[in-house]
Amino acid sequence: MVTKIEEAELSRLESQVDNGGGGAWDFLCLVRKLKVRRSDKVLKHGLSILNDPKKRSALGPDEWTLYEQVAIAAMDCQSTEVAKDCIKILQKRFPDSKRVGRLEGLFLEAKGSLSEAETAYTSFLEESPFDQVVQKRKIAIAKAGGKIIKAIELINKYLETFMADHDAWRELAEIYVSLQMYKQAAFCYEELILSQPMNPLYHLTYADVLYTIGGLENLQMAKKYYASTIKLTGGKNQRALFGVCLCTSAIAQLSKGRNKEDKDGTDLQSLAATALEKDYKQRAPDKLQLLTCALKSLRVSS
Amino acid sequence: MAGHGDSGSDKKSSEATDLPIFNAENLQSNMKVIYYCRTFMSIIGGVTAGILGFTGLTGFIFYLIIMGATSVGLIAKAGFSVPSYFDSWNQIVLDGFLGGLMSFVLFWTFAYDIVHIF
Amino acid sequence: MAEDLVLDTAIRDWVLIPLSVVMVLIGILRYFVSKLMRSSQVPDAKIVKEGQLIVRARNLRASANFIPAKSFRARRFYYSNEENGLLFVPKGQAQNAQAQMFSDPNMAMDMMKKNLSMIIPQTLTFAWVNFFFSGFVAAKIPFPLTQRFRSMLQNGIDLSTVDVSYVSSRSWYFLNLFGLRGLFSLILGEENATDDTQRMMQMSGFGFDPTRSLGAEKDGLDIIQHDWALPKFEQHAESVLQKLVH
Numbered sequence: 001m002v003t004k005i006e007e008a009e010l011s012r013l014e015s016q017v018d019n020g021g022g023g024a025w026d027f028l029c030l031v032r033k034l035k036v037r038r039s040d041k042v043l044k045h046g047l048s049i050l051n052d053p054k055k056r057s058a059l060g061p062d063e064w065t066l067y068e069q070v071a072i073a074a075m076d077c078q079s080t081e082v083a084k085d086c087i088k089i090l091q092k093r094f095p096d097s098k099r100v101g102r103l104e105g106l107f108l109e110a111k112g113s114l115s116e117a118e119t120a121y122t123s124f125l126e127e128s129p130f131d132q133v134v135q136k137r138k139i140a141i142a143k144a145g146g147k148i149i150k151a152i153e154l155i156n157k158y159l160e161t162f163m164a165d166h167d168a169w170r171e172l173a174e175i176y177v178s179l180q181m182y183k184q185a186a187f188c189y190e191e192l193i194l195s196q197p198m199n200p201l202y203h204l205t206y207a208d209v210l211y212t213i214g215g216l217e218n219l220q221m222a223k224k225y226y227a228s229t230i231k232l233t234g235g236k237n238q239r240a241l242f243g244v245c246l247c248t249s250a251i252a253q254l255s256k257g258r259n260k261e262d263k264d265g266t267d268l269q270s271l272a273a274t275a276l277e278k279d280y281k282q283r284a285p286d287k288l289q290l291l292t293c294a295l296k297s298l299r300v301s302s
Numbered sequence: 303m304a305g306h307g308d309s310g311s312d313k314k315s316s317e318a319t320d321l322p323i324f325n326a327e328n329l330q331s332n333m334k335v336i337y338y339c340r341t342f343m344s345i346i347g348g349v350t351a352g353i354l355g356f357t358g359l360t361g362f363i364f365y366l367i368i369m370g371a372t373s374v375g376l377i378a379k380a381g382f383s384v385p386s387y388f389d390s391w392n393q394i395v396l397d398g399f400l401g402g403l404m405s406f407v408l409f410w411t412f413a414y415d416i417v418h419i420f
Numbered sequence: 421m422a423e424d425l426v427l428d429t430a431i432r433d434w435v436l437i438p439l440s441v442v443m444v445l446i447g448i449l450r451y452f453v454s455k456l457m458r459s460s461q462v463p464d465a466k467i468v469k470e471g472q473l474i475v476r477a478r479n480l481r482a483s484a485n486f487i488p489a490k491s492f493r494a495r496r497f498y499y500s501n502e503e504n505g506l507l508f509v510p511k512g513q514a515q516n517a518q519a520q521m522f523s524d525p526n527m528a529m530d531m532m533k534k535n536l537s538m539i540i541p542q543t544l545t546f547a548w549v550n551f552f553f554s555g556f557v558a559a560k561i562p563f564p565l566t567q568r569f570r571s572m573l574q575n576g577i578d579l580s581t582v583d584v585s586y587v588s589s590r591s592w593y594f595l596n597l598f599g600l601r602g603l604f605s606l607i608l609g610e611e612n613a614t615d616d617t618q619r620m621m622q623m624s625g626f627g628f629d630p631t632r633s634l635g636a637e638k639d640g641l642d643i644i645q646h647d648w649a650l651p652k653f654e655q656h657a658e659s660v661l662q663k664l665v666h
Contacts, residue, residue, distance in 0.1 A: 411587070
């Protein structure tokens with residue numbers, strides 16, 4: 001998680017470096033620490049340090065970390081030549097290193113030879129079967145090669161051991177959604193909510209999945225999760241507001257014939273509608289017409 | 303290292319809801335900050351007590367005062383809304399009290415001996 | 421005599437200060453050495469899995485109220501059913517694990533290593549202090565104490581007439597050992613390996629016992645009441661929106 005303070009610091013350093021104000025190394029360190037993706041900048045500034053022998057030797061042992069960072073950034077930017085050079089230097093320095101082996105696998109991937117990379121990773125896993133990064137790379141290869149089912153299998157296998165890794169759960173959930181396997185996706189999102197109960201994004205997507213599954217019970221649950229998203233974001237999330245409106249009208253439709261005991265939902269819906277209208281009035285007055293039409297159709301049907 | 307006793311507690315849980323929801327990580331980082339503040343203050347307090355030459359009960363009373371001041375400082379840093387950052391009052395008032403005492407006695411003795419005994 | 425014992429300033433310069441400085445330096449050195457030794461260990465598959473399992477079960481326990489009751493029950497069953505639940509450890513096996521730990525030479529080796537890395541520097545420093553600084557009255561604590569503390573504070577000098585608040589050099593070493601912990605946690609950051617008392621605690625518990633924590637986690641899961649928090653959220657959302665609209 002990147003906090004606001006860190007983000008401000010990062011953007012400050014970024015602009016400083018871009019304007020030639022120095023501090024390139026600090027910027028690179030911060031990028032590494034926060035794990036943000038600024039590959040183009042990392043490539044540019046990292047190379048400028050590496051090409052200057054005086055600056056490079058001033059880093060001491062951190063020099064090799066920088067080589068690694070630049071190599072990955074170069075692969076991300078598809079400048080394979082640079083990546084190749086970096087990896088070669090690292091290989092010369094650390095001939096038996098697993099970390100460099102991982103880089104080579106990555107390099108094969110970046111070149112597009114997925115099957116070669118996969119065999120490299122597989123042999124790598126035989127040596128150290130609990131390398132999380134390599135396992136994840138294998139999953140990524142399967143996904144990139146279009147073998148979604150295999151990717152799912154691999155993630156499941158990975159999660160059997162590393163079951164507290166919420167990023168993997170999230171990836172799995174997204175794959176399931178893309179395959180329209182909503183029940184499974186719902187399970188994954190529940191897992192995500194369990195690991196980070198205060199993250200509104202998971203509540204929101206879980207509600208989406210529940211709404212898509214349909215059925216009265218699921219719709220009611222979806223509405224509750226949209227409500228919790230509204231609560232957690234302070235009502236700033238349009239998707240959740242729309243979600244509440246949609247759910248309410250869908251619930252009303254489904255339970256039309258039955259006794260209307262839970263009328264409490266309408267309150268929330270009208271509030272959400274007003275909030276939406278207010279927001280549209282402020283930010284996009286020209287689209288207000290569309291919104292009122294849409295909301296009216298929802299209300300008419302209820 | 304915190305420059306002053308209560309300047310280090312900037313990593314707080316951002317939730318200030320009326321529901322009893324705590325982010326375990328943030329809570330832990332809060333506890334850590336408190337622990338650091340207390341240790342830091344007890345070392346500083348010990349050195350001060352030694353240099354000022356407190357002996358006997360006066361020194362321990364000084365320790366109590368220092369810890370009380372730290373507690374007040376921490377509470378002030380938390381914006382006087384302790385329940386939104388911590389589980390209970392005990393944590394902010396008492397945590398690290400005994401752990402700090404050992405450091406306090408050591409540095410008190412050290413400073414006192416160097417300044418007054420020799 | 422007890423009241424006005426004059427200590428030589430040379431004692432301060434050559435005993436009190438060097439001893440304290442050496443203690444600090446040794447603490448820092450040990451921190452780095454233990455850091456080096458720790459990085460070389462390979463995680464065991466079962467332990468990794470159990471650790472992750474515990475994290476996940478703890479998550480479930482902590483935020484059970486955020487998922488619907490049905491999902492919660494399904495998960496609880498998955499974790500703690502009596503046939504193949506993840507957290508369920510058969511009775512016989514629990515005993516076995518203990519026995520296994522004793523019989524497994526690797527485990528014993530590991531324990532020994534940990535033990536040694538703690539004891540060796542400790543003994544060495546103690547021997548060094550004993551050799552160089554034995555028999556000094558090194559310091560005076562600024563508060564009075566009763567006679568019972570004599571053996572603790574005047575370890576190494578046999579004078580029953582000296583006031584108890586005078587500290588011998590060997591006892592000053594012990595005072596340092598315990599009192600410097602706070603300083604180490606300040607200068608070495610979060611995970612300082614020099615926390616002796618905590619280590620001793622772990623030692624007495626004979627390492628990390630996964631089966632026991634699995635069982636504890638299972639018990640915790642069994643007793644929690646599921647109280648879905650989401651209906652409450654609906655009202656909260658209403659009040660939030662009301663504030664926003666008006």
